Amino acid sequence: GENVEQHPSTLSVQEGDSAVIKCTYSDSASNYFPWYKQELGKGPQLIIDIRSNVGEKKDQRIAVTLNKTAKHFSLHITETQPEDSAVYFCAASKGAAGNKLTFGGGTRVLVKP
């Protein structure tokens, strides 16, 4: 089955700096890659997603890139703010988002003011 690896497991950045989280996946048939942000005591919240027919997607300070050949995708957060502090999860699935999500292990991001 699918295996998703996520790095780093923890990331500390200064407010205003950029943060980058990287994920690799094993199943070349995976075609949908969402990113979730989970704050303490809450469920994961979708922040951005990308499909395999697109190489890059941007939404304000957040961007995701996908390299299908290398089977890896990355989350980029620019101009980080203290409210960006949370745990971020990448995930992969097949079947046009209809099937189960396989998650990476998570990255705890701390933005220091």
Next chain:
Amino acid sequence: EAGVTQSPTHLIKTRGQQVTLRCSPISGHTSVYWYQQALGLGLQFLLWYDEGEERNRGNFPPRFSGRQFPNYSSELNVNALELEDSALYLCASRAGRNNQPQHFGDGTRLSIL
């Protein structure tokens, strides 16, 4: 629009007991997913229901079961509880149309004593 709602928010049980967790999807969503988030193990896929049918099942024993009702709400049942079942159980829903993401509730925290 109300998000995915789960009840109860917290539960304490003892080994060998049975538990039922409930999930109401976003209005108009027909697919419901259950995930287990145990400490140190990340988010693991449990079950997927769509249009009242079980569509996919993760690598969990048969004592984990569930169902989806005609109004698309769902229950997760866990029999013969074990200590390692202590976790946050998350429900997500998705619209039936292709290429739609999963949206999560805030989960039920289950503690087994």
